[in-house]
Amino acid sequence: MSTRTEAEMPFYFGPERALFGLFHAPSAATRKAVLLCPPLGQDHIRCHRLYRQLAQALAAEGIAVLRFDYYGTGDSAGDSIDMDWQRCLADTAIAAGELRIRTGVDRLFAFGARLGGSIALASAAQAGFAGVAAWDPVLDGRTYVERLDAMQSALCLDGRRFMVPRKPVDAAAQWLGFAISDSLRQQVADLHVERPTVPALLLDSLSPDTPRSLNGFAVDTAMTRTLEISTPWDDPRRLEVAILSHPLIQAVTQYMREAA
């Protein structure tokens, strides 16, 4: 087996070893490290392949990478109903600490897609990131919650999915396959990511008709780059189709390579 695969080690870490991580070691000693913050819910599953490809691309550039799952998500401990915004921020800081210990690198960068991007931006100070690349981050939680609620309600009448229509109660207290608590719903609805305190690259691939709230956010410390192909985050017909984007991987790899 190639040493590259051997360099990708799965493990548990953090208090009570509750968090799952997969460390991508670079081939040689490194001075750079990147923490990949996953999105939540179905976006997490859809982006899994892309995150792995990105981690491998960064490792090939000599950059150490840690992928991880927040409490209540992926392979980490906790049920899906236990997902909590503040816990996600705290877990991100713990994961950043773990990456520092494993690499000896103090200056970390972060990447995140959708809510993962929001988490990377919101936790930048707590986790001590030197820079953040955020792909279509959710900046306005209320609009995002309304969209998720609408997609969840529409599931009940989805004739491609169900043999018989379902009752609204069957879909209650969930977002696209995942149980959610009232507190998480409120936390996401209240989400309003402040202007970044660190250099940030915003990668925009939302469809043209999707409302944006980048105005006022993209301040002088931030840089926005538009990807030519829109990402179908909210297309219910592609709810279980993987999100893949080579332009995104190239853009993030270039940003991380050039980051001082």
Next chain:
Amino acid sequence: MQEQAFRFGRARHLVGIAGLPAPAAPKAVGVIVLNAGLVHRIGPFRMHVEMTRRLNACGYPTLRFDLSTIGDSASSGESQTRKQQICADVSDAMTLLGEQAACKHFVLIGLCSGSQSAHMVACSDPKVAGAVFLDGYAYRTLGYRLRYYIPRMLDMKRWLRILSRRKAPSDGSGDPPFTVAPLPQAVVRADFAGMLDRGLKLCLIYSGGISQYFNHARQFRECFGRVVSHPDVFTRFLKEADHTYIFTGDRNRLLDNVERWLSQNFPVTADGSS
């Protein structure tokens, strides 16, 4: 219960999470959950995590892992057919779980293509004691066609739409978004008979999400004949559920069925055996 992450396999190319019940159940049957399509080992909407943790709580050691080239697993670098890869990967998984939990026999669980993988291995590996096929092989039978077409023929609104040349609003039901590439029906029947002759216990749970080719509990018998009447075969049609169990209530009902079937067929005894 403590979950442990492993890189394992003949080329150390596989990644998986073992759930090892405490206290250890040294003779319990091990449960291995296979990838559903290209979704990594956590399963659709994290179903495999919920399933394995539930079974751990009942005393079963479990392993959810990624087959070669899926999820976090790499290629083994060998020149093999996909079938050979899958059989070798599952053999590696059984070796790992056997080492960690001292189990010698295993139950395989798979949804959709995972069911197909479980079927392949269950046909030949003597360490497999049982299998749970979720939306596995199925065939459009005469009964299926009658149940499908007769209501449509009697649907006056549908006729009015056709006669008025109004195009019916598309519900996208023409092309299934997923399918299990079928083995010939006679082969699957013979495979099931062979598994039962070898003492395997089989659980077939199909959902309403595969209504393009399966639409009634009777279809198990229409597809597979008297095999499904065998005392070691359990069948269940969850008509209301979709293919990947997107609603938590449906998922819980599925997990209830799997847990009940395992506890009845492979009970964990006081000394940990099953």
